[in-house]
Amino acid sequence: MHLTSAFQDKTLCAGLLARLTRALDSLHAAGGKQLRFMEVCGTHTMAIFQSGLRSLLPKGIAHLSGPGCPVCVTHDADIAAILHLAEKDSLIVATFGDMLRVPGPNGNNLKHAQAAGARVEIVYSPLDALTLAAKNPGDTVVFLGIGFEATAPAVAATLLCACQQQRKNFRVFSLHKRVPPVLRSLLNDADTDIDAFLLPGHVSTVLGLAPYAFLAEARVPGVVGGFEPADILLALCLITEQIRDGQPAVVNAYPRAVNDAGNPKARALLDQVFVPSDALWRGMGRIAQSGFAVRPDFAAWDAAATFDLRVAETPPPRGCRCGDVLKGRIAPPACPLFGKVCTPATPTGPCMVSTEGSCAACYNYSER
């Protein structure tokens, strides 16, 4: 797999760091303040910490970790609904692993539900959940559809398979989220202070560049980046140079994986099965058209349509400033709960919950 190791090369990275420093220096010489970029992808968050890149970034640039971990942004109210589902007899919850940790309104999560007797199965692909349904005809399998546009097409395809197979004991609880609406909401939020976006590599393989065009119109650079240190550094160089040259644009710095036009087949699947809907984001509240609901044609496979899942919106936990962390207003250690009440063992807010969350990554990988 030289495709990845070549982009972890120390010399290559040192060259890109020098280029970034030069661009930042000329920006600074022209009177620019510290450049604040936000990534909105959990894998970027992890890559930046795990590679040690954060410890190498020049002072002139600051890293903000946005609402990019799909697990982290799952709202309390939705977790409550999931826990409610898990209590039902003859029901198996099938989920990607990291959802197990996410606490609901009373601090309980799927691990607690499991210990109390709920049937929770970790799957590695939505298709595994469909197989689980075939193997357990007497039970209903509910797959938790969590993730952005990169994950949702596989769930859409699975739902179509279930429909084809007439697998009546399979449901999807769609809590999927859409990246462009949340970017727009961050951009329009007067509280945020973001100079540029490092755009998500995986999501962009599906979306392509067009849905981000509004960034350039708002004169905010958006660069699609890959996940190895050199990929990220290249994206940061392009962002800084765009700002230095006064030419903000949306560009693709990850062409070995991302097609500028995205993946039309995957988008067609999304359109066929889902329809954009308002969604709740942990720490950020309701954002218009930022989720994917299952289309009424597939209601028989939609957990939201077949179970009574309405749960009241709950206020965020006291003192928790995850909303501000997700918006890039504060860094994790500035939250009064960080590292004290809120740790990876006892997470209060979404950002500490997933290993990809901003606070967990900061707690685990950086100097404390």
Place this chain on the structure above:
Amino acid sequence: MDTCILLDDGSGGRASQRLVERCFLRHFDNPLLRRLDDAALLEDIAPPLAMSTDSYTVTPLFFPGGSIGSLAVHGTVNDVAMMGARPRYLSCAFILEEGLPLADLERVARNMADAARAASVSIVTGDTKVVPRTACDKLFITTTGVGTVYANPTPSGHNARVGDAVLVSGSLGDHGLTVLRSRENLSFLSDMTSDSAPLNSMIEHIVTAAGCVHTLRDPTRGGLATTLNEIAQQSNVSIEIEETAIPVRESVKNACSFLGLDPLYLANEGKCVCVLPEDRAEKALMAMRASPYGRQAARIGTVIKDAEGRQGSVVLRTRIGGERILGMLEGAQLPRIC
């Protein structure tokens, strides 16, 4: 604090550590137990003995490179060996689920016998219980091992000293990933084999060749990262390791990157971490590499005092020259979503 036991409490990370401290250590407290090494050192017996016990549960019972039977021997043999002791005798206790095919039990017993012979230990006492269907998952084994201590000084997690070299006897993550692959039927991952092996003979060669070894640990559950954190905490030092020096197979690296796992937190069953004075490192490495279980042995780092208030922690110098804290495993490692 949770009011009931969660799977995390058995993951070998911080959650397990808290359970041991808040429940078992509180009730059983004594100076021998308090050391929390891989085995207890019984110095009031002549010659001194090392004693260790471990329970084994694994799904599936059989996996490439081993089975619950070979693990139950290797794991306990290795824990005794990590005290600089020569494992001699094992006890074994079985909890069997009603309905377990006799052929499976036969196969496990045969694996245990083979493993015991290869490790030069005898299984000298045992017990069998059968529980109703679903009261246990097929078959659980507990083995206890005793051995005579030959190392002087005896290695301990408390003995790492500033300036010591940190060695590892081979590639990391193979066992954890192999079991995961077998359990979850992840056939898209390339073939891999557990590293399960008896390390007693290699350890004896290391101790003899080096003359003085401060710490020996086998990085089982929780992986290398958790083991190094335990050593750093127990010895009140910090440890700095080089990412590029840590042996990890390419196939393991790729599978981990795909699944969102970190090989440094995956279990190993045939590897040891060795901390010893810098000037003995080369001899120990040669002794490791002379063993079939230590061919890829490498020096991965150094014990340091406390970089910027980081006493008791582990610092990883990354591939690209950055650095980060290598924390302890919290609960079970969960695969990431995308």
